[in-house]
Amino acid sequence: MSALTGWWDDFFWGSVVVGQVFFVSLILMVVFGLIGAAAKLSKSRVAQRIADAYTVVFRGTPELLVLLLIYFGSAVTLTAIAQLFDPSVKFVDIPPFWAGSFSIALIVGSYATETFRGAFMGVNPGHIEAARALGLSSVQTFFYVRIPEMWRLALPPFGNHMLSLIKDTALISIIGLNETLFAAEQAIGATGKPFTMYIVVGCIYLGFSTIITLTVMALEKYANRHLERAR
């Protein structure tokens, strides 16, 4: 334990970075997922095909590969553009924070696409018909019947997507983001205690996962309150 003295700061700030990446990628993931689901549910064949390609590609290739492709690919492109203006430029990249957040959001967004689509389709059509039969407009039906039922269906898999996101943040250390794994490497370099340091990282992630799990459980309890049997 004494090996950790002096390194708590680094782990703390690393955790803050993990949290920041998580929030940014969470928002992007929801956006990608909603766009993907909307495209899959749309009547446009082209949009459907693009969304299909999106989910097939990003669910079928390794996360690390996507991350490296986006980070180094964008760097090569940006560098080439910059060199048009100033030939002395050696390397321009999108900061690992943004490239990483974007990448993991894109990956998990492909799963969220299916979740959102499934939740939309999973709404009991009888409930929709009942609402329309009562004279609710399609907009009213959407907000008062479909959305509440959808989010109850989407919540459990959505919780898993959040867990995927938080765990995928660890990958971003590979392109140089100074999060917890990065802090651990620094600490290992100085102390020669890799087991200790990586266990600390593991505990930090376990803490994040626990918070997410408990939050989702609380939300599920709220969303399913009408399903509890009367006493």
Next chain:
Amino acid sequence: MSANVTDPIIVLENVDKFFGPFQALKNVSLSVRKGEKIVVCGPSGSGKSTMIRCINRLEEHNSGTIIVNGHELTDKTNDIDAVRSEIGMVFQSFNLFPHMTVLRNLMLAPRLVRKTNKVEAEALARQYLERVRIPEQADKYPIQLSGGQQQRVAIARALCMKPEVMLFDEPTSALDPEMISEVLDVMVDLAREGMTMICVTHEMGFARSVADKVVFMDGGEIVEVAGPTEFFESPRNERTKLFLSQILAH
């Protein structure tokens, strides 16, 4: 186990059953002699199913005594599987094993529990399929049969164990109306052959023609026990009268 013909084969004495705070059976006592046909009826939630499920210990009663075929059912009953193999049960939702053909559904328990060899088990299975009048369905999967056919397979499956008693838990409630009679016909045949039967059912025609005793339950209690004629013509209890007026009114 050779019981005297007049000895009861099933005895329930002061049986209580709780689901959490809810009392599903209240001081239930009933005895069934060999060869007797009992029809149990009552409104939903009255404890009818719970009672017959306690008889083969699919539910565990909390107090009182249940004796089946000379074995008392307690926490310490470690040969419960042996007791169960002497009691056939037919469920409302058939519960045929979906991954096995009809024939394999019928052969499973004789082979595993009775250790019958394959040839004999198959002969037995075909014999009982004949009795429930669907020998031609032997090699189909359950999902390929109609509800009425599935329930007849379920009856045959129970009969293959040559049980002493047959329990029926609302065997026709999940069936389309036009399929009810094919199942009831099989049950009537069985009754004529002398099988001891306890049937939870709302088929009052069946009760009239077959039952030796009709048991009426309400709120977890046995309210009235009577022969079918007496039960239908001159019920004593007000709750029985109300129930009968509701289900016979239309």
Next chain:
Amino acid sequence: MSFDVALIVDSIPKMLMGLGLTLQLLILSAVLGLLLATVLLLMRISGKWYLDLPAQAYIYVFRGTPILVQIFIVYYGFPQLGFIRDSFLWPILREPFGCAVVALSLNTGAYVSEILRGGVLGVDRGLHEAGSALGLSAHQRFIYITTPLAVRLAIPAYSNDVVSLMKSTALASTITLLDMMGIARTIVAETYAPYEIFISLAVIYLIMTWFIQKAFGVFERFMSRHERQ
């Protein structure tokens, strides 16, 4: 900037030299992970708290932390511990390949045991009761009724987990292994052509994903032959 087709043609055979290693990692970890998952499942459904709780804790820890961290703990972390260096496992854990297989198996085992448990819980309770009512013992019910139906129910989720495992094998490249991903990263470091190399590699992985899904699709159809009307 141009798309260098010659480089792609040149690099694909090189990357495919790592296919064998990728497949070894995948198959070994899948088999060991499935064994571990079965043990964990039996602990979970044993009904005995002293078996259930450790299994739950294990699953919680391994599903709650990144696989990359698990790989680093096994590869970089374990040598710090004297008792591991002295143990019979050391010849395996000394090599990056052994570490990758161990970490991937431990990880996938946790996920797969939950998938199997989902299958077991998905089996209709009425079928257990029917088995009980016929006098089948708990053991016989598990083997003849629960297992075949649970396996059938678990196939789609299990198939997805095998795809996940295949994707995770790419992380072996972070501990010096030259699987397809490792080779690709070496080539990119030399040529600085991420688009050509990484997109080609993505296509290779997509073909593998397709293949895994097809194979499990065939298996699933076989296991659900009783569901055809």
